Amino acid sequence: MTIYDSVQKTKREFIPQESGKASLYVCGPTVYDDAHLGHAKSALVFDLLTRVLKAEGYDVTYARNITDIDDKIINKASQSGKKIKEITDFYTDAYHEEMGKLGVTKPNIEPKATESLEAMFELIQRLLDNKHAYKTADGDVYFDTLSDSEYLKLSHRVQNEDEKLQRVESSAQKKNSADFALWKSVKDGSVTFDSPFGAGRPGWHLECSAMIEKHLAQPNKKFAVDIHGGGADLLFPHHENEAAQTRCATSHSLANYWMHNGFVNIDGEKMSKSLGNSFFLKDALKIYDGEVLRFYLLSTHYRSNFNFNEDDLLSSKKRLDKIYRVKKRLFGLSSENVKTPFKDELLKVLGDDLNVSASLALIDEMITSANETLDTSGKHKELKRDTLSNLAFTEDVLGFGVKNPYEYFQFGVNEETKAKINTLIMQRDEAKKAKDFATSDKLRDEILAFGVSLMDTAAGTFWERV
């Protein structure tokens, strides 16, 4: 497959370091608040990537971290009076639950910062030993950006000379304004971790480098991982700094391929707390089926910025509905795995840097063609078999159409309402049989008032939530 490498800024054929295996590391959430649509987008994109890699036959090792040491977490703890772990556990659980609803497959490895401190210490020590890091009088440890000739090559940034040579006269005692903390000394008695460098907290960038070394990297390889992913905003400074640390502390570079997903905006504006327009997943999931959100968020190319908009979401839902309607037409038939041209084509377009749009066009064509044939009389045994197999493949690779179709269409309708609707449908059927259309139409209006639509089919009358 080909992958757009956001560092080389070009599409590159994916060639893993170890034949048949692919390693992927993605920056996960800092668990101090509810996950929003942006977190969902990132998780979905890399979930899709792992699914496609697996479908192409790769043995994928996928790691996504949980940042559970962070100033924001500590602030939240001191403000709320709750314990750190109470907060991080709560948001970690919530994250897992919400991602599950979006159909995001769990990573193979999900390291936490608090469980990776030893690896961080080791990395810091190596950087101190080889003079890529220094201690300040305050007890902080900084990475010396001037010591790394490759610094800023990743993000293609230029630092002007004045800025570069500017000595920072603050209490931090940084040599250079671009230097970043590997270890922050904390003396006020608040949350600290013991380390060979004194009590304090690790720098954010260090986490990822350390976890990659600990869980994924093989020392004799040129790159620590095949692919490193994350949100577009992480390229600088986060990934730049990660790459610098790994490059200077180990014998290999951090990643061979870099992938960055675009941002999610709400009605044209960036989500932010100051604008008060953050769309949290927990709220979105109350209104929309998780799979609808999955479909919508993945419907645009991962590198583009995504503008979340309710009208577009509804048109995405209608598209997903079509998958479920054909599933309904074939419901209950046993499926078998057969080779079809559709599968090859689907994998081909998804293998082109995850061209989801092209894959959706293929799915729509496949469904239309199946419906067209099913509309004509006949058994169509082979078509049914192939369509079921195609749908199963779509479920595996894209995660679309994984639910029971009847339950999908009844999302958000409570049992009491379902019972009422079913009673009314039975009454309407009797009226229809008696050709009492005035009554049956009146009953239909009553049913439609529940916010559902009705479909009379050969197999009976079905309803869907509108």
Next chain:
RNA sequence: GGUGCCAUCGCCAAGUGGUAAGGCCGCAGCCUGCAAAGCUGCUAUCCCCAGUUCAAAUCUGGGUGGCACCUCCA
């Protein structure tokens, strides 16, 4: 100010040199007791200007208009 990205039908959105995928909406028809669903048909020459080429939405230059990063951020 520095760096970079983008501009395709009413809306969403593929396509990076050979003559515009797909979806939503809309219109017409088939089907239906009537609907709904499904199916069929119809709907763009690709922001502007100049250039390269036998050939450009796709390459180059200029312009206009959006956006992102440069501070924590998916």
